[in-house]
Amino acid sequence: MPQSETERLLEERLIRQGISVEREVEATRIVPDSTGADVVLVRPDGRKEDVRAEWLIGCDGAHSTVRHVLAIPFAGETLRSDWFLADVHMSGYPRPDTDASIYWHEEGVLLIFPIQAGRYRIISDLPATAGSTPPTPTLDQVQQLVNKRGPAGTKLNDPVWLSGFRINGRKVASYRQDHTFLAGDAAHIHSPAGGQGMNTGMQDAINLGWKLALVIRGDADKALLDSYSPERSAVGDAVLKAAERLTAVATICNPVAQRLRNLAGHLALGLTHFTRGVAETMSEVDVHYPNSPLNGPHHGGLVPGARVAPVEGYPSAGSGPRPLFVLFGARDPGVEQLLKMYPDLIDGNVRPALQDDVISLVRPDGYLACSASDIEAVSAYLDRLTSPS
Ligand SMILES: Cc1cc2nc3c(=O)[nH]c(=O)nc-3n(C[C@H](O)[C@H](O)[C@H](O)COP(=O)(O)OP(=O)(O)OC[C@H]3O[C@@H](n4cnc5c(N)ncnc54)[C@H](O)[C@@H]3O)c2cc1C
Structure with missing residues (x-):
């Protein structure tokens, strides 16, 4: 399911509960302290609003202002290879629309995930280029790569989204400082190989949401909130490690190691037990x-x-x-x-x-x-x- 669809469903549910999302409102100044935070919000028409909040959640993405203000290190690394992601329509694709497929080629990997009828996500690696962001590929370049690494006879058309990206594996050690929390990409980013970024972030929010609600309502002691960071940080570590492993296996360059991987992959992916395990890991129902x-x-x-x-x-x-x-x-x-x-x-x-x-x-x-x-x-x-x- 495309992420935009998940976001639409979540927003609809919020609206049904009487909460509206205020888009294009920017927190331009954030001063957290031991009992809350002072925040300046700027509205789309330029109006400013001073807010004193007892609790603050920095779910403001990979470049999180809240994380920077708290000076919490985002430890990890950026991989030295370029990647592209293409959401496209395809005809002539020989695999069923229910299967994700990995194509291992000696020059690199090509992943194809069905998203909706006729629509697919293609992810592939390329040699690293200079510069801080990799170039956005054209549909023609993606088609050439599919011809080379993917199944024959597949024709790409109607691109929905084309982008180049680098893989970062980074995480904060602690998701909390006093009355301020970090959640989602603000706390952890990793290779999209496992497709788990959004799920992991939503589970952070679910984990924190009920605890904060009980504390704010006075139904539980504040100590309940001490469990948020250890619980979610351990999950973040595991997701990062799994994504790293998957990326390392997918991008093996040594020809002998490639042959061994391909053989082991063919055997393992034919086992129902193995593929169920992969599905449970990717859907995160095995998180505990x-x-x-x-x-x-x-x-x-x-x-x-x-x-x-x-x-x-x-x-x-x-x-x-x-x-x-x-x-x-x-x-x-x-x-x-x-x-x-x-x-x-x-x-x-x-x-x-x-x-x-x-x-x-x-x-x-x-x-x-x-x-x-x-x-x-x-x-x-x-x-x-x-x-x-
Ligand atoms: C190429 C690519 C492919 C991916 N594929 C998948 C996938 O298949 N499956 C999956 O689960 N995940 C995927 N992800 C990861 C997923 O997109 C992210 O994990 C997810 O969007 C993180 O959600 P978030 O709310 O933490 O951060 P974001 O989605 O980054 O949202 C942060 C929000 O905070 C806002 N914001 C930032 N600063 C401020 C400020 N000062 N004031 C007010 N607002 C602010 C931003 O405008 C933004 O709306 C992919 C990511 C990439 C880059």
Whole structure:
């Protein structure tokens, strides 16, 4: 699905919740401090607005002003090769519209991803040129490269987007400083080989969103926010490493190593188990938080920090407009009492147990918070979450 379509759907959902996105409003001055931030906003007509915010989220992209103001290093490297990306229409392409394909040629790699009926994304590497940005390719140049590296008889037309880019792998060490957070490309950028940039950024926002909402509403202690950076930084590290690995394998130059890679690739990509693993990694449904400071007690089955897949017939945790924890387990008097104690923290709709005789508490973002044989352990977990530290 094209990123513009994802953005349209998200914006429509925001509008349905009564929130509008104010485009072309620029934060020209940002002064964060230990309790919030002073920000100057400039509107499209030039009007200025001074804002004092208790919390600030820098989701302002790879060149993040917020990151620069905080002087947080964006450590990493830029690869010494040029790449291009072309969203085009194609005819005569021999592969089904459901398959992504990698073409390994001795001069470089060519990747073809179907986007919509007849529309594809082509990514390929080229020898590095001088200058800070690689040139934008023409449709003719892309066609020549497809002729050389890709399937025969494929005809490109109607380009939607052509661009040249360099691959950066960079990340901040900490996603938070006092009352200011970083999320998305402001915190991590990497090779688009795995197509995970936007997903990773959206998961940052989901992870931070429910925690900030509970803290602002007074339903959880501020300490809840301490888990944002360790949880998401670990995911950022893993995504960067996977993208680096994929890029390194795709751009091997040594002819012997190329032959070995091609053979191993053919074998592995023919295995359903392997391709399912790749799909789970790329879609990020395999993301989990095994070392999170938020993980509570464990009693059999899924371990805290694991993702709880949506249960058929029940909406997934976090799918409602308010962030709520969800209980899975028997509806005994202890559970009723807990629901009464925390009506703004736990969904009143208790789901059937994930495992016999186990009470599981699932976070608003769908990850297991804790599991126990008795409700007291769950209650103690929630007491810790809500009591001032
Ligand atoms: C060539 C290429 C291909 C890609 N392909 C994929 C893909 O297939 N799948 C995928 O998931 N990801 C892909 N990505 C990555 C994806 O585009 C990014 O990860 C994603 O857009 C990051 O979102 P973001 O909101 O963090 O940052 P951005 O999309 O950069 O948004 C930041 C926003 O902040 C605004 N802003 C910046 N400074 C200020 C300021 N001072 N005041 C106000 N506003 C400001 C900007 O105008 C912008 O609207 C690709 C990226 C590239 C370059």
